[in-house]
Amino acid sequence: MRVTLLGTGDTTGTPTVGCECDTCEAARERGVERSRFSVHVENERTGESLLVDCSPDFRAQFLDNDVSLPDAAVVSHVHFDHLDGLGNVYRLLDDLPVYAADETDPVTGESVAETVRSKYDYLDRVRVEPTSPFASTTVCGLEVTLVPVDHPPMLCYGLTVEDPETGAKLSLTGDTSYDVSDRVREVLSEPDLLLADAIVPASLCEYHPVGGSHHRPDGTPRTFGTKHMTREGALDLAAELDAAETRLVHLAHYYPADEAFAEPLAVDGETYELS
Numbered sequence: 001m002r003v004t005l006l007g008t009g010d011t012t013g014t015p016t017v018g019c020e021c022d023t024c025e026a027a028r029e030r031g032v033e034r035s036r037f038s039v040h041v042e043n044e045r046t047g048e049s050l051l052v053d054c055s056p057d058f059r060a061q062f063l064d065n066d067v068s069l070p071d072a073a074v075v076s077h078v079h080f081d082h083l084d085g086l087g088n089v090y091r092l093l094d095d096l097p098v099y100a101a102d103e104t105d106p107v108t109g110e111s112v113a114e115t116v117r118s119k120y121d122y123l124d125r126v127r128v129e130p131t132s133p134f135a136s137t138t139v140c141g142l143e144v145t146l147v148p149v150d151h152p153p154m155l156c157y158g159l160t161v162e163d164p165e166t167g168a169k170l171s172l173t174g175d176t177s178y179d180v181s182d183r184v185r186e187v188l189s190e191p192d193l194l195l196a197d198a199i200v201p202a203s204l205c206e207y208h209p210v211g212g213s214h215h216r217p218d219g220t221p222r223t224f225g226t227k228h229m230t231r232e233g234a235l236d237l238a239a240e241l242d243a244a245e246t247r248l249v250h251l252a253h254y255y256p257a258d259e260a261f262a263e264p265l266a267v268d269g270e271t272y273e274l275s
Contacts, residue, residue: 001142001161001168001274002042003193005247006061008266009034010199011081013057014253022257032267035060036081037250039195040067041142041161041170048140050074050161052172058085065269069093072139074146075100076174077156078108078115086116089125099139101146102130105155112155133157134187147184149176151227160187168274171241173197175250178214178222178233185241192274194243197250198234198265200224204254231265245272 007013014034015024027033038055042048051070055061062069069092076082089096100113108115113130120126131137133146143164146157151174158174171191173180180188188194205212205221212221214233222233229237231248238246247266261267 001163001166001170002044003170003272003274004040004042004065004067005195005249005266005268005270006038006040006065006067007035007055007057008247008249008251008268008270009036010250010252011036011079012253014251014260016253019253021253023253023255023260026257026260027253030261032261034251034253034266035268036085038085039172040065040070041140042068043141043163045163045165046141048072050140050142050144052076052159052161053082054085054088056081056084058088061268070096072096073098074139074144074159075112075116076159076172077151077154078112079154079175082175083116083119086120086126087123090123093125095127096125097127097129097139099129099131099137099144099146101148101155101157102132103148103155107153107155112157134183145187147187148181149174149184150179151175151177158184158188160191163274166275168192170274171195171243173229173234173237175228177226178229178237180237189241190243191241192244193272194238194241194246195249195266196234196238196246197229198231198248199228199250199252200230200254201256201259202230202232205230
């Protein structure tokens with residue numbers, strides 16, 4: 001299983017358009033980007049590939065990386081930075097099954113699957129496959145399991161992708177606070193690679209209107225506001241899950257420049273072979 005990080009940034013990406021902060025300038029000087037979130041997973045046994053989330057940066061991501069167009073996609077939630085690249089399949093693909101959760105979101109009145117279907121009803125190439133959380137589904141010869149995480153006010157899902165022949169396992173937290181259930185933690189546990197939401201360092205929680213939450217015993221917040229993990233929260237979760245390797249993703253340009261490119265913070269284009 002070959003995993004390529006197509007997009008590792010948050011909703012504005014790094015560098016952010018029009019921003020001259022030290023972190024965005026450092027990214028330009030280094031020649032690196034953190035575009036909006038997306039992950040390409042290739043089943044090297046079958047030659048098929050799965051796209052996790054459809055970034056608005058879809059076109060640039062596929063031009064910049066040596067990866068094949070997807071045979072299927074999974075959508076974690078309906079925020080634009082994870083969904084709005086789906087329209088790029090027009091004229092590129094004849095058929096794209098899109099797997100998304102079937103639970104009704106009380107905020108939207110629709111499931112993620114229903115929102116994807118209604119938003120892209122003009123694209124007959126998109127075939128939505130409603131998927132029940134915690135139920136494993138075979139996609140591209142890999143076992144995919146969606147799990148509900150905590151990204152208020154809307155429903156959002158993390159997931160695992162496992163190779164049934166080699167046992168290789170990729171876990172993605174999705175956009176989430178640190179407050180995920182024990183059942184979810186069990187599903188995500190012991191991955192070969194964990195991709196964990198870590199939007200900012202905990203030190204920046206003082207600038208959020210509601211501060212931080214889910215604190216360590218020493219008072220360090222593991223959640224920034226209510227929706228995303230801090231770097232510290234993501235690393236704590238990684239340790240609890242016993243991840244063999246962890247990359248922090250969904251990163252904002254608010255990281256101080258002297259911390260923004262330190263390990264294990266990811267940048268676009270990283271690849272991992274899981275076997």
